[in-house]
Amino acid sequence: MSKMEDYIKDVTKWNKELRDFLDSEDVEQNNELWQRLDHFTEIMDGINGPLDIEALEKLQKQVDSLHSEMENYFSNRQQLGNIYMNESYISAGKHILPPLPYDYSALEPHISGEIMRLHHDKHHQSYVDGLNKAELMLQNARNNNDYSLVKHWSRELAFHGSGHYLHTIFWNNMSPEGGGKPSGALLKEMNKYFGSFEKFKSHFTEAAKQVEGVGWAILVWSPRARRLEILQSERHMLLTQWDTIPLLALDVWEHAYYLQYKNNRGDYIKNWWNVVNWKDVENRYLKASELKWKPF
Numbered sequence: 085m086s087k088m089e090d091y092i093k094d095v096t097k098w099n100k101e102l103r104d105f106l107d108s109e110d111v112e113q114n115n116e117l118w119q120r121l122d123h124f125t126e127i128m129d130g131i132n133g134p135l136d137i138e139a140l141e142k143l144q145k146q147v148d149s150l151h152s153e154m155e156n157y158f159s160n161r162q163q164l165g166n167i168y169m170n171e172s173y174i175s176a177g178k179h180i181l182p183p184l185p186y187d188y189s190a191l192e193p194h195i196s197g198e199i200m201r202l203h204h205d206k207h208h209q210s211y212v213d214g215l216n217k218a219e220l221m222l223q224n225a226r227n228n229n230d231y232s233l234v235k236h237w238s239r240e241l242a243f244h245g246s247g248h249y250l251h252t253i254f255w256n257n258m259s260p261e262g263g264g265k266p267s268g269a270l271l272k273e274m275n276k277y278f279g280s281f282e283k284f285k286s287h288f289t290e291a292a293k294q295v296e297g298v299g300w301a302i303l304v305w306s307p308r309a310r311r312l313e314i315l316q317s318e319r320h321m322l323l324t325q326w327d328t329i330p331l332l333a334l335d336v337w338e339h340a341y342y343l344q345y346k347n348n349r350g351d352y353i354k355n356w357w358n359v360v361n362w363k364d365v366e367n368r369y370l371k372a373s374e375l376k377w378k379p380f
């Protein structure tokens with residue numbers, strides 16, 4: 085086998101290993117890294133004989149640039165902690181801020197980069213910190229069998245826990261390629277219960293507008309009723325309907341829109357529909373709807 089054939093064989097093997105790695109890391113399919121890798125796989129699949137010098141140099145350049153992107157990815161992951169690599173669950177106090185699945189400014193003009201940076205880096209981070217603290221304090225309480233502050237820390241646990249989990253859903257519920265309407269099983273389910281997508285959208289919009297004070301509008305799947313529902317959540321934890329799984333969450337806290345929309349929550353909500361990542365909501369629905377309890 086010639087040196088060139090060896091090289092191409094090695095690169096092909098490396099390409100496969102990269103794909104397996106991204107899969108094992110649960111990297112989103114719409115992540116830029118996947119797009120780069122898909123493009124590279126196409127190039128590799130297209131090679132069906134020896135390459136001339138120019139083509140070989142081009143291939144080497146692609147390999148170099150992909151290699152440095154993977155290195156960047158690794159080092160970003162390491163800055164986030166080694167949780168993705170080693171932990172199969174989150175132990176007390178070990179939550180970390182998930183990275184935004186797109187650039188801060190990717191949702192412009194609907195949501196400004198300034199809001200996204202503040203919202204993700206400051207507000208979400210403070211929920212992560214508060215949740216970790218509450219979990220550790222409750223772990224202390226268990227270890228010392230001292231539950232004198234359990235009401236306080238349980239409230240913190242609910243407040244910061246809901247804040248962390250809902251924001252984690254919220255980021256992925258949106259995408260620069262969002263908008264339009266859902267399809268497939270989720271659309272059928274919406275038609276079945278709400279009458280139509282338009283009726284669902286009106287109901288969800290009004291629910292979001294009319295959240296008392298601050299909070300969320302949330303589309304949920306109820307495993308008990310075995311259908312969708314739209315809930316309002318004041319703050320994060322008041323009026324929460326437990327035993328439901330959030331599928332689509334819209335943040336109507338002022339920090340989500342005030343810098344750009346001032347007090348015009350309605351416009352923010354109207355424009356927000358342009359960035360809804362329905363593929364993500366559909367995936368959440370498909371997974372969540374596997375849960376079934378005895379109906380009452």
Ligand SMILES: [Fe+2]
Pocket residue numbers: 203207251335337339340
């Ligand atoms: Fe928020």
